[in-house]
Amino acid sequence: MNYNWNWKIFWELAPDATGSYMSTLVNGLAWTMATALAAWVIALLLGSIIGTIRTTPNVWLVRLGDAYVELFRNIPLLVQMFLWYFVLPELLPKALGTALKQMPNASFITAVLCLGFFTSARVAEQVKAGIGSLSKGQRMAGTALGLTLPQTYRFVLLPMAYRIVLPPLTSEFMNIIKNSSVALTIGLMELTARTRAMQEFTFQVFEAFTAATLIYLFVNVIVVLLMRVLEKKIAVPGMLGSAPSTPLAGH
Amino acid sequence: MFANFDFDVIQRSWKYLFFDGMAFTVYLTALAMVGGIIFGTLLAMMRLSSIKPLSFAAGTYVNLLRSVPLLLVIFWFYFLVPYIGAWIIGSPTPIKVGAFTSSLITFILFEACYYCEIMRAGIQSIPRGQVSAGYALGLNYWQTMQSIVLPQAFRNMLPVLLTQTIILFQDVSLVYVLSITDFVGAASKVAQRDGRLVEMYLFVALVYFVICYSLSILVKRLQNRIAIVR
Numbered sequence: 001m002n003y004n005w006n007w008k009i010f011w012e013l014a015p016d017a018t019g020s021y022m023s024t025l026v027n028g029l030a031w032t033m034a035t036a037l038a039a040w041v042i043a044l045l046l047g048s049i050i051g052t053i054r055t056t057p058n059v060w061l062v063r064l065g066d067a068y069v070e071l072f073r074n075i076p077l078l079v080q081m082f083l084w085y086f087v088l089p090e091l092l093p094k095a096l097g098t099a100l101k102q103m104p105n106a107s108f109i110t111a112v113l114c115l116g117f118f119t120s121a122r123v124a125e126q127v128k129a130g131i132g133s134l135s136k137g138q139r140m141a142g143t144a145l146g147l148t149l150p151q152t153y154r155f156v157l158l159p160m161a162y163r164i165v166l167p168p169l170t171s172e173f174m175n176i177i178k179n180s181s182v183a184l185t186i187g188l189m190e191l192t193a194r195t196r197a198m199q200e201f202t203f204q205v206f207e208a209f210t211a212a213t214l215i216y217l218f219v220n221v222i223v224v225l226l227m228r229v230l231e232k233k234i235a236v237p238g239m240l241g242s243a244p245s246t247p248l249a250g251h
Numbered sequence: 252m253f254a255n256f257d258f259d260v261i262q263r264s265w266k267y268l269f270f271d272g273m274a275f276t277v278y279l280t281a282l283a284m285v286g287g288i289i290f291g292t293l294l295a296m297m298r299l300s301s302i303k304p305l306s307f308a309a310g311t312y313v314n315l316l317r318s319v320p321l322l323l324v325i326f327w328f329y330f331l332v333p334y335i336g337a338w339i340i341g342s343p344t345p346i347k348v349g350a351f352t353s354s355l356i357t358f359i360l361f362e363a364c365y366y367c368e369i370m371r372a373g374i375q376s377i378p379r380g381q382v383s384a385g386y387a388l389g390l391n392y393w394q395t396m397q398s399i400v401l402p403q404a405f406r407n408m409l410p411v412l413l414t415q416t417i418i419l420f421q422d423v424s425l426v427y428v429l430s431i432t433d434f435v436g437a438a439s440k441v442a443q444r445d446g447r448l449v450e451m452y453l454f455v456a457l458v459y460f461v462i463c464y465s466l467s468i469l470v471k472r473l474q475n476r477i478a479i480v481r
Contacts, residue, residue, distance in 0.1 A: 074463035076421035181320035
């Protein structure tokens with residue numbers, strides 16, 4: 001293979017003259033994590049609400065929740081990014097749309113919203129499965145004690161469901177980190193985008209991609225280790241830490 | 252809101268969108284599905300193998316590719332495939348690989364990891380006794396796999412395999428970053444040429460939604476049918 005390896009490239013000055021290529025990549029990682037964490041807040045909040053209303057006895061709430069999940073699951077993430085970035089500002093009232101387009105961090109905010117909503121549909125699936133895996137008696141016991149439906153959810157069902165769905169939620173969190181790379185198509189300079197830029201400036205294709213791969217792996221390992229500690233603390237005693245039978249397909 | 256929309260742009264370009272763009276997307280999805288399921292099943296058999304190096308290699312490969320974003324993998328292989336090709340045929344310079352071949356290899360190798368996990372669960376769902384029974388009848392490993400384990404594993408996992416294929420169909424849109432004319436790529440070319448981003452992207456979203464939603468309903472029906480028969 002005729003390829004000139006040059007691993008020292010990471011310590012050379014990047015064209016933006018603010019630091020080495022290494023610091024560019026680390027900076028990219030910071031953007032990746034910021035995007036993923038901010039989007040995760042939205043995903044967890046919205047996903048919990050949608051997932052919960054899909055288990056209520058009210059048919060219309062269930063249908064609303066189902067429609068929400070189907071909407072976000074059946075359109076590719078890339079297309080959703082374009083919808084949020086290019087289409088939404090045009091559909092809003094003119095002044096608001098222009099303000100949106102001129103925001104200093106437009107691509108970051110768009111990416112966070114898009115990823116948050118996209119992942120919320122998947123979180124909703126998990127939360128629904130978690131509540132569904134509880135035995136029917138729990139809900140009945142709650143209402144028999146005189147709790148209202150919201151109280152039953154608040155004090156009986158949700159505390160158990162969250163402990164059960166933690167493992168699948170961990171993998172959703174890793175997905176959100178990986179999926180944030182799609183934001184490079186709307187100009188967010190996160191890790192993959194910076195790797196690509198580095199490759200274009202230096203032509204050191206494989207060094208750049210190796211570094212990015214290692215960084216993603218590193219983040220993965222950290223998340224897995226942290227979550228393992230949390231899972232141990234939170235696991236319901238007597239249950240073998242098994243997640244509800246969640247669909248295997250997915251990213 | 253829709254007053255100054257120009258839906259004429261779709262009428263003008265739908266032939267290009269579907270016969271160039273969507274045809275590419277569907278073709279790539281179909282080939283990647285077949286290749287991915289075959290390679291994924293092999294990987295699953297390796298992962299479950301009692302030969303340690305084999306299961307270690309397959310496990311490492313699957314876990315590695317599952318922990319990096321698909322976009323990064325697409326970039327990796329876009330640049331790596333010409334070098335691997337040159338290495339295989341012993342050419343001193345990187346060979347020229349078309350965008351289609353490059354993305355097909357990427358999707359087969361990447362989606363195989365996800366198909367592998369599905370097939371692994373499928374194989375593990377078959378009781379050990381059936382494998383032992385196969386051996387007791389004098390079948391060897393490949394015969395047992397081929398005529399006892401894999402047919403049942405495929406059958407049990409068919410709905411999940413198909414759901415994963417719907418996801419693959421959506422993932423193919425990411426070849427957009429290589430400026431390939433898939434469905435999204437074709438739409439964005441027309442959109443930028445005619446300055447009609449809003450109409451085009453809404454149309455693309457609608458088409459994807461209709462296709463994926465119908466497919467997922469079909470998969471659900473199939474799942475019910477299989478569940479009743481078993």
